[in-house]
Amino acid sequence: MPLTDLRQYIEALRDLGEIREIDAPVSLDLELGAIIRRCIETGAPAPLFNTFSDHPGGFRILGAPGGISAQPGMELVRVAVALELPPTTGGLAIAEAIAASLDRLAIDPVVVDAAPVFENTVTGAAVDLTALPVPLLHYGDGGRYLNTFGCIVARTPDGSWTNWSIARMMVIDGKRLSGIVAPEQHLGMVAKAWADLGKPMPFALALGVEPAIPFICGMPLPAQVDEGGRLGALLGRAIRTVQCRTVDLEAPASAEILIEGHLHLDELVEEGPMGEFAGYIPLDTQMRRPTYRVSAISHRDNAILPVVAAGEPVEENHTAWGLPCSAQILYDLRKAGIPATTAWIPLQSALHWLVVTVPRDWRRRSGIGESGAFCRRIGQTVFASKAGAVIPKVIVLNDDVDPTDLKELVWAFATRCHPLLGHAVFDDIEAAPLLAYLRRSEKVAGHTGKIVYNCLAPDEWGEALPMRASFRHGYPAEIVDRVRRRWSEYGFS
Structure with missing residues (x-):
């Protein structure tokens, strides 16, 4: 069954014992991040936070949306369900499924007329990022990070390439964000194309999208390849998008929260450091990085913000980034x-x-x-x-x-x-x-x-290999099968 928004994904995970609702008020300052980290490190269900001790409400936060599970045989259940695969699908099978889709024809997104994300919209002077529940995730982070699992939409000035990606974004004030915009990454390539024309890059940040989208955003596809079409090929259906209100872009229609604006490569502000995928908070001091100026904020009623507390494995950098990377490299090696x-x-x-x-x-x-x-x-x-x-x-x-x-x-x-x-x-x-x-x-x-x-x-x-002295490899197949069948007869559970 297709999971076309985050709320359907949450219910699917709930049925599998992978959601834990938290009604007790939780502080956005470090407490929420610490809870998510403990869930990640123990394989606990994904925490769904309903109330905050330091925010007036109207929003929820889903932690560890693509983390691993401690349930036996279901370590990657959140990844498998997000990609519409059976819940017990293992990592190698997930990578093979993604790699196999790369030879299929793209199925491009379709634009729909309306989306629930526009239930609440503010533009211009009314924009205020601080009204959103943005957490301080790690002790030592340089600020509060709004984007840890969202889809950044950008398009080249000539309209030939629409890129979906994930990159961290820290709140600077009510109207500005900042983050890493690496020139060798696709977001940086698109931004430079706009800067070469003397213009800022229009962007949209879709938070709380349908569950498969972050995995294609984290996939290292070649330049000039649209992630939306490749995800359509993987899922066998077109992803729904919707026209933004203040920039000429289409963003995933499933978004819970939608941020619009322009990226200014020549306006540098202090950003970072942040606990990252390697498992450390870098010794580096804050660095000067480009500014995202926000022109509109839209959100659903009682919107849900997905949050990744990056750090020691295994978290979403290692699943939503690592798994698609494995698939792309497998495809590249075979080619x-x-x-x-x-x-x-x-x-x-x-x-x-x-x-x-x-x-x-x-x-x-x-x-x-x-x-x-x-x-x-x-x-x-x-x-x-x-x-x-x-x-x-x-x-x-x-x-x-x-x-x-x-x-x-x-x-x-x-x-x-x-x-x-x-x-x-x-x-x-x-x-x-x-x-x-x-x-x-x-x-x-x-x-x-x-x-x-x-x-x-x-x-x-040559092609000779020594025999492995193990149960699986060191005995004839009929002996291995017999021992497995009679295991309880021997008195083992």
Whole structure:
């Protein structure tokens, strides 16, 4: 059943035991953020906050909208439900489903005449961002962040490319926001196209959209590709959009809150720091970043603001960003002739690891004879992609290893990675400045070193691999099946 707005998503999660309503008044200053962090770190249901001790009301907040669950066999239930997949769908199957959609024809959004988000609208002098329930999420954050899981809509001046993305936005005052607008990211490319004409960039920020939209906003699609059409291809239906009131853009019609205005690259204000996806609040002081000037605020009655408390894994940066990245990299590797079985960013690695698994006959399939050269080809493909910009470390393994199983992954990396042979080192390559360990000079330059760890068997072994001494791999299939069937007969639960 299609989930075409956030409220339908919440009810679907409620039926699965993944929503916890909180009626006790909660402070927007740190308390709310601390509750969300504890929910993230324990796998508790997503908290839905109904009242605040330091805000007059009329709004609600949904925390951890794309977090993981502690329910057995349903770790990624919120992601699966958001993408209209069965609730028990695992990470590799989710990535495969996204990757498979990339060869389908786009289904572009359709514009509808009206949307519930316009139940309440203010424009011009009446605009006041401080009327919204904007939390202070981390002790050490430089301000209050309104956008942590919303869809930013921007379009090139010639109308050829409409980009949907996620980027943090901090409230400066009642009429201004600020955040990272990286020139290498698509939002920065679109903004520069407007700046080159001497104009600010029109934008819309849609908060509380239908649940699949943040996952396409976090996907590293190539430039000039519209996220709205690609999401339509994934879901098999067109996303509904609606005309904004003060800018010439169409925003997702499912929005609970809609902010409109213009981004001024030449108006710099102090923004940050903020607890981010790597799991740290950076030592950096506030930095001067561009200004979003707001011309309209619209919202539904009793609107719901989704909030991500970024930080140590696993949170939405690692699911709504990491999972689509895994899918895009898998697609890119296969297009490049790499016979990848899986490409997986382990959720607990905070986007700092990518695991690529390949079959034992990878030489015949790829036409590359040596594992060192094969790993270098993988690195060249990954690090040249938009998704690979954030990933500094790639681990290449045979596909008898399940990369989503951390116990298997640690064992395989420890026992298969020769400390001296075959690693592909990239000395100076583009990198995301928010990687946790970068020196200041590397952050400024946007370049650092990266590596592909060669965990494949020595070339002299050919396609031979030692037998794994484990229950699943070390016994004939009929014995494994017999033991599983008789497990309770042996006296085990």
